[in-house]
Amino acid sequence: METKIITADLLIIGGGAAGCYAAKQAALRNPQLKIVIAEKADVRRSGCLAAGVNALNAYITKGKTPDFYVDYAKNDANGIVREDLLLTLSQRLNQVTADLEKMGLVILKDENGDYVPRGNRNIKINGENIKEILAKGARRQRHVKIVNHVNITDFLVQDQQIYGAVGFSPKDQVAYTFYAKAVLVATGGASGLYRPNNPGFSKHKMWYPPFNTGAGYAMGIRAGAEMTTFEMRFIALRCKDTIAPTGTIAQGVGAKQINQLGEVYETKYGLKTSERVYGTVQENKAGRGPCYLKTTDITDQQEQDLYHAYLNMNPAQTLRWLENGGPKTHNVEIEGTEPYIVGGHCASGYWVSTDRQTTIHGLFAAGDVAGGAPQKYVTGALAEGDIAAEAIVAQLQTNYPPQPATIAQQADALIQRGLAYFENDPNNSSIATVEQSMQAVMDQYAGGISQYYGYTEAGLKIAANKIKQLQQTIEQAPVTNMHALMSLYEVKERLVVCLCVIAHLAARKETRWHSFAENLDFPETDAQFNKYVNSIYKDGDIQIIYRDFVKRDDVYEHSN
Amino acid sequence: MSIRIDPAKCNGCGRCAEICPGNLIQMVGSGKDRKAQMAYPDECWGCMSCVKVCPVQAIEFYIGSDIGGQGASLTAAVSKKEIDWTACKDGCILQQIITERQKANKY
Numbered sequence: 001m002e003t004k005i006i007t008a009d010l011l012i013i014g015g016g017a018a019g020c021y022a023a024k025q026a027a028l029r030n031p032q033l034k035i036v037i038a039e040k041a042d043v044r045r046s047g048c049l050a051a052g053v054n055a056l057n058a059y060i061t062k063g064k065t066p067d068f069y070v071d072y073a074k075n076d077a078n079g080i081v082r083e084d085l086l087l088t089l090s091q092r093l094n095q096v097t098a099d100l101e102k103m104g105l106v107i108l109k110d111e112n113g114d115y116v117p118r119g120n121r122n123i124k125i126n127g128e129n130i131k132e133i134l135a136k137g138a139r140r141q142r143h144v145k146i147v148n149h150v151n152i153t154d155f156l157v158q159d160q161q162i163y164g165a166v167g168f169s170p171k172d173q174v175a176y177t178f179y180a181k182a183v184l185v186a187t188g189g190a191s192g193l194y195r196p197n198n199p200g201f202s203k204h205k206m207w208y209p210p211f212n213t214g215a216g217y218a219m220g221i222r223a224g225a226e227m228t229t230f231e232m233r234f235i236a237l238r239c240k241d242t243i244a245p246t247g248t249i250a251q252g253v254g255a256k257q258i259n260q261l262g263e264v265y266e267t268k269y270g271l272k273t274s275e276r277v278y279g280t281v282q283e284n285k286a287g288r289g290p291c292y293l294k295t296t297d298i299t300d301q302q303e304q305d306l307y308h309a310y311l312n313m314n315p316a317q318t319l320r321w322l323e324n325g326g327p328k329t330h331n332v333e334i335e336g337t338e339p340y341i342v343g344g345h346c347a348s349g350y351w352v353s354t355d356r357q358t359t360i361h362g363l364f365a366a367g368d369v370a371g372g373a374p375q376k377y378v379t380g381a382l383a384e385g386d387i388a389a390e391a392i393v394a395q396l397q398t399n400y401p402p403q404p405a406t407i408a409q410q411a412d413a414l415i416q417r418g419l420a421y422f423e424n425d426p427n428n429s430s431i432a433t434v435e436q437s438m439q440a441v442m443d444q445y446a447g448g449i450s451q452y453y454g455y456t457e458a459g460l461k462i463a464a465n466k467i468k469q470l471q472q473t474i475e476q477a478p479v480t481n482m483h484a485l486m487s488l489y490e491v492k493e494r495l496v497v498c499l500c501v502i503a504h505l506a507a508r509k510e511t512r513w514h515s516f517a518e519n520l521d522f523p524e525t526d527a528q529f530n531k532y533v534n535s536i537y538k539d540g541d542i543q544i545i546y547r548d549f550v551k552r553d554d555v556y557e558h559s560n
Numbered sequence: 561m562s563i564r565i566d567p568a569k570c571n572g573c574g575r576c577a578e579i580c581p582g583n584l585i586q587m588v589g590s591g592k593d594r595k596a597q598m599a600y601p602d603e604c605w606g607c608m609s610c611v612k613v614c615p616v617q618a619i620e621f622y623i624g625s626d627i628g629g630q631g632a633s634l635t636a637a638v639s640k641k642e643i644d645w646t647a648c649k650d651g652c653i654l655q656q657i658i659t660e661r662q663k664a665n666k667y
Binding site: 042125149200210251 | 630632
């Protein structure tokens, strides 16, 4: 296999919302910097924004303040947030939105030229091409180089200092080594940990992109970075089968959640993100399911508007309606998805300083991979990209430790190990088998769909043991081509993330959020756990650290 | 949930293989016979990036029968100003919808 070495001042892993924006903002602050984006797919249509997005869900609307947004996110997460992170990103939400509009995003305006709000925190857009716009923003900078179709598999770290990363391009059959003074990890969150709603042919028709496999988390965990709040899983309430968003129907035409008896149940359980899922679960458990969004009373015009809106972000739902009858004919059936780990909606991810540096020196994190700041969504990811870019540009002006000679050996060994997977016995258990086993274990013993998201300590112990066994099995799985090699790495990444999720679920001995972390041994909220559950991977095990809350006006720096 | 590529329409440009966020489409053959092929249909997310980037509308999207699909398909013709979506079933058009690219969603 061909090998390529690329050297840069700043390596950005993942050309999604946070990564593309950080590249542009770092380049604008210091046009001399050599910046490289290593992207798994093609920056024009990669990550969770590939199909488009229907609204910007984090914006400070007229009369509201950044503090209002922090209060909202804190309340929705029942207090387990980093207020310093939420505040600093909230302060930049409107400037990144204005920048997005300048870059070409269509935003709905009223006759006074003000953005039209959707509720208190959202604004209406045409987000079909938002990813192309963001990619163009990065590509236009002279010293930003984009390397598409390269899967980064490992960081190059020594003594808690980052020096780069290695990866493979399945398309070009190239093994890459990137050396950089600073690295921004912006790979997104993790899907595919739990058995999905539809495990057959349409197993990848899920809420979050199936290609976001938690690589960024796994690389950090393995390198000993501190992680936070992996127990706060995200479960989306979605349209059945297509797993399309429900918020556009609920907020767009004011549709209420009803059970099979036609009763509006959402007010019974509360309106927080986790409570909306929990209510639907409870109605199903009580025999009052299936549950729906009541849409049959909408007008013809509203139905057509919904067709348009979904074509701009999730066209499968429009096709479903055209094929099977629209929302005016049938109420829209809803269900909860399998759990995901994603820092843009919940608080799971890297434990970062206020300027978004991880506990590994020179490694920064932004977007879904960064923890502590739930409800950040697209604009919050951009804001974090900007915050990290600012800190990185400043840090790059200081002295850097020279690259130790052992780093090149480390890179070579990692590439050789990847190539060695081609020697695995072709009769061993397949990668797909290991993946299905992992998803079944997580589903049954770590609170998946089949368990109504509940789990016990005893079950979590079984899950941890089984996941560790699967970590051995995957090392022996047969690899016949580059696509399979990447699949093997993806399952490896997911297994590490699973182990971390299990340890965190066990460590929060309370139920802080229904469904997201439904601890059947401890079904109540317990003030003792007004703390962050953090972890570090050491000697093959996840070690838990409880940390006190960081205050809103604090500037948090790592002490180690 | 996946896509079908019509080899008779495919011009072999390879744009779909470049854009697929899962690297699921491969180019096979050479010269005039170079065609795009969906190599991993059960790994498709359904994002429609390939459907939209195809300059000759050779790619259609369908919903898998395991989640209730009954054979209907969706294609898109993208121009600077609009996207012209066509839903078909059994050779008949179910509906055509034009989404204007400079117009924000009402919802």
